[in-house]
Amino acid sequence: MATVEFDDVTKTYLGATQNAVDHVSFSVEKGALCILLGTSGSGKTTLLRMVNRLADPTSGVIRVDGTATTEQDPIALRRRIGYVIQQVGLFPHLTVEENVRVVPSILGQKASETSGRVDELLTLVGLEPAEYRTRYPRQLSGGQQQRVGLARALAADPALLLMDEPFGALDAITRGRLQDELLRIQRETGKTILFVTHDVDEAFKLGTQVVVMDQGRLMQEGAPVELLAHPANAFVGQLVGSANALRQLEFLPASAALEPQAPADAAGSQRISAHATLLEALLQLMQSKQSALTLEEHGRGVGQITLSGISRVVLAARRMAAEQAAEAEERVAATPEAV
Numbered sequence: 001m002a003t004v005e006f007d008d009v010t011k012t013y014l015g016a017t018q019n020a021v022d023h024v025s026f027s028v029e030k031g032a033l034c035i036l037l038g039t040s041g042s043g044k045t046t047l048l049r050m051v052n053r054l055a056d057p058t059s060g061v062i063r064v065d066g067t068a069t070t071e072q073d074p075i076a077l078r079r080r081i082g083y084v085i086q087q088v089g090l091f092p093h094l095t096v097e098e099n100v101r102v103v104p105s106i107l108g109q110k111a112s113e114t115s116g117r118v119d120e121l122l123t124l125v126g127l128e129p130a131e132y133r134t135r136y137p138r139q140l141s142g143g144q145q146q147r148v149g150l151a152r153a154l155a156a157d158p159a160l161l162l163m164d165e166p167f168g169a170l171d172a173i174t175r176g177r178l179q180d181e182l183l184r185i186q187r188e189t190g191k192t193i194l195f196v197t198h199d200v201d202e203a204f205k206l207g208t209q210v211v212v213m214d215q216g217r218l219m220q221e222g223a224p225v226e227l228l229a230h231p232a233n234a235f236v237g238q239l240v241g242s243a244n245a246l247r248q249l250e251f252l253p254a255s256a257a258l259e260p261q262a263p264a265d266a267a268g269s270q271r272i273s274a275h276a277t278l279l280e281a282l283l284q285l286m287q288s289k290q291s292a293l294t295l296e297e298h299g300r301g302v303g304q305i306t307l308s309g310i311s312r313v314v315l316a317a318r319r320m321a322a323e324q325a326a327e328a329e330e331r332v333a334a335t336p337e338a339v
């Protein structure tokens with residue numbers, strides 16, 4: 001369970017002159033961590049809210065597990081889908097345990113049946129059950145409340161999780177920890193996650209799939225590496241920072257810097273995994289004081305990585321970004337002024 005399909009989805013709010021979501025189509029596979037990335041007002045929250053029917057499309061169809069959302073009962077749908085928002089929304093008069101149990105108890109499960117499960121969930125999100133179970137939300141830090149919100153969303157064991165800027169209000173260190181926590185939970189449970197953010201680093205760290213939105217329209221969709229290496233247009237290039245050398249190094253695979261003429265293997269050279277990033281290759285090269293590393297795939301050498309190969313990749317990306325910026329400027333210059 002838990003595939004989501006957006007099929008030519010448009011949402012026009014009453015009285016609005018522009019579509020909040022404008023003919024958007026993409027699919028989210030089971031087990032994907034799909035990031036909706038875009039500037040403020042680009043339609044990310046609207047897309048998310050249409051999945052659990054807090055809003056319905058004006059036209060087009062959203063299918064959850066192959067069935068149109070509009071053919072599913074909203075309440076039943078929401079119980080099957082976990083939803084986490086930035087403002088957490090814990091009930092202030094309920095303890096941590098009672099908050100986590102909200103959905104299971106609506107579903108008719110007794111406290112005695114779910115008590116073990118609450119402990120399990122609190123542990124999963126990194127809160128010691130004995131210490132936190134009986135606390136009230138006001139006795140928790142913002143990051144801890146966010147963890148309880150995540151535990152609550154996971155309580156009914158939904159195969160699909162919607163998360164709307166859940167870590168936006170947290171400091172960088174806490175946010176990093178919760179991101180690690182989320183990646184671990186996703187690895188362990190294989191849930192499908194739709195995650196909204198406008199933070200590119202967060203998108204690249206978490207996403208297996210990134211959907212870039214601008215003014216209601218889908219600009220590009222793909223793996224983080226694809227967006228970075230081949231941005232579809234100047235907007236995407238600028239947003240993901242194609243010209244940002246450090247980001248290139250962090251997220252592009254070492255194989256991007258293979259020397260075209262070099263032999264597949266070289267006796268005596270250090271080896272590096274084909275899964276390594278350019279940054280890892282760069283660090284290993286500097287430490288090894290060798291002029292080249294052998295890239296290794298399935299135990300076999302497949303080529304040589306050199307310092308000049310790495311700088312070639314970074315320079316090429318920069319050049320491409322500069323060309324795109326120039327192209328965008330030309331387009332603006334060529335557009336006749338609106339009358």
Ligand SMILES: Nc1ncnc2c1ncn2[C@@H]1O[C@H](COP(=O)(O)OP(=O)(O)OP(=O)(O)O)[C@@H](O)[C@H]1O
Pocket residue numbers: 013014016020038039040041042043044045046047198
């Ligand atoms: N209930 C509503 N009624 C009317 N217009 C709305 C409503 N909700 C959102 N909009 C408009 O739809 C557009 C998309 O809003 P949305 O909240 O989906 O953007 P977003 O990408 O989530 O932005 P942010 O990053 O600021 O949260 C905006 O122009 C917004 O003003």
Ligand SMILES: [Mg+2]
Pocket residue numbers: 044045046
């Ligand atoms: Mg939003």
